[in-house]
Every structure is written in C-alpha cells, then in structure tokens.
Amino acid sequence: MTLFFTSDTHFGDPRVLRIDKRPFGTIPEHDAALIARWNETVSPDDEVWHLGDFALHVRPERIDELLGLLNGRKHLVIGNNDGPATLAAKGWDSVQAYAELHVDGHAVVMCHYAFRTWKNMGRGWIDLHGHSHAKLKPQTRQYDVGVDAFDYRPVTLGAILASRQRRRKTAS
Template sequence: MPRSPRTFFTADTHFGHANIIRYTKRPFETAAEMDAVLVSNWNATVGPDDDVWHLGDVAHGTQRAEAILPRLNGRKHLIWGNHDSEAVRNWQGWVSSQAYAELRLDGRRVVLFHYPIAEWNGFWHDSLHFYGHVHDRLTPTSLSCDVGVDVWDYRPVAFNDIVETISALAPPARPA
C-alpha cells in the first residue's frame, strides 16, 4: 500500500555553487559532486506526491536550476532567497513561488521565510518558524529552526522529524 503524501522542508541547496562548499565546509570536492549527492538524497527522501517547501537559495544561476529542478521528486514550492533570480522564481515547475508563506500542519501554524525572524505571526501561540539562509549558524529553539541542507544531512526533512527534534529544545526567550 502506498504511503500518504508528506510535507518536507529544505533550503540553501545552492546547486552549482562551488564557493558554498568552502564557505559552509560541505564535505564535497566539487560542485558537481555536491549536486549529485543533493539530488540523490532528495530523491531517496521525497516521493513524487510529497510537497517540498524550498526556503530559498536554490542554485547558483538560472541554467543550473533549470537543469536540476525537473529531476527532483515532489511538488515543489519556493520561498524566495537572496540568491534566487527572477527567472528561478518564475520557473514553471513550482507549484507556488512567493517571498513568505504560512501553512497549517497537524493543527499548527508554520511560518516560512528565507531569513530567521525574531518574532513571527503566532509566536505567542505556539506557531513554528522555519527558515534557511544561516547555514547552521543559529541555535534552534522549540519553535524555530534552520531547515537548510547544512543542518539536515544534505536532504529535505519531514515536518514530523523537525517537530520531534525541536520539541525537546528550550523555548525562545521572552523579552523582559
């Protein structure tokens, strides 16, 4: 029996971006090797009917994005990152493409933005915030975390796995 579609999140794949390997200390020799591992990991994790929310910085250049994105499983949604060109934002394969989104998953509001936000819609009411951009340089909390590939073993991560991981963490600090 096939499994029910799931919702995954990822960010900062930077397909084709050789300098990101050095900048983030990724364990790859070349951009081609990195791209091959990212595509393989994505397709081993995500099924064709799953939703994947990519929270920005898809690729280094439009041609690289157009070569790789059709090869990735799932129904793909984009939250714009600072490295996403207009052409990448308008790629016909996205189910949706926007700067910001809010979802309801398992009864919880989930706020999606490329950048981490100090306080988001529903912050005081147990909503979650997922972001990219920081390449594992920001401490997650029980309500927010970086969903980028540098944090999650170079693959998209399922919503339930994120919630399970962050639920044991300290809540965000409340202002005095």
C-alpha cells in the same frame, strides 16, 4: 502525500564547499549528492517547500533541469540568492516571499530569513527558515530547515520538531 521542508541547496554555487565546508570535493559531486538524497527522501507524490537559495551561478536551463530531476511538487519561498531565472523556472508550483501553513496540528510561518518575532509566536506558531546554514543558536519554536542542518536532504515537520527534542535529551 508527505510534506517536506528544505532550504539553501545552493546548486551550482562553489562557495558552499569553502564557506560551509560541505563534505563534497566538487560542485558536480555536491549537486549529484543533493539530488540523490532529495530523491531518496521525497517521492513524486510528495510536496516540498524550499525556503530559498535554490541555485546560483547556473544557466536558466540548468535550473529547469534541476527542478525536473527532483521528486515532488515544489514551492519556493524566495531567498537572497534566488535570481530572476530561479523565480521564473517552470518547475515551481508556487513562488512567494513568505508563506503560512497548517501542518499536522501546527501553524507554521515560512521565510528564507529567521525572524526575531513572528505572527502568533505567543500562540505556539512555528517559524521555519533557512539562510543561516545551521549556524544560528536556536530559539523556541524556530527551526533552520536548511540542508546543512538535516543531512543535505528535505525533512518533515515531525523530524524537525524531534531534532530539538533529541538535542535536549542528550544535553541532560
């Protein structure tokens, strides 16, 4: 079992094509590409923490259908665009506004929103968030796990941490 993180899939939401300039011609193409990339990355035995903004402007049945199409056990950390149908969908193993995990020797706090400070920040805890669509300047130990930052697919903590190290090496 591998643990993955993602956020801001915005299934069904046409605004992401315009505002975030996602490289898809239509929302059906966008949704199909995100489903394909998710399932290329995540196996049925894996676990995914989705840090909010799963779907918008879709019927409740479509939310259940989307969750059924996506591999893995899924947890939702609620985002500002997650309505009652998303929260009530049967495909979530858990739904909460905030969560903490210990992953591969790292303590992690998770919320849809980026924190300015967070629990045990001075003790090395890591903040994973969404909401900013890869537009916030990174802070130490703070990472946007949204699909805009990671090739429109879920990502492991190891890949998240390595992404910052790669940027530092290319900047030197």
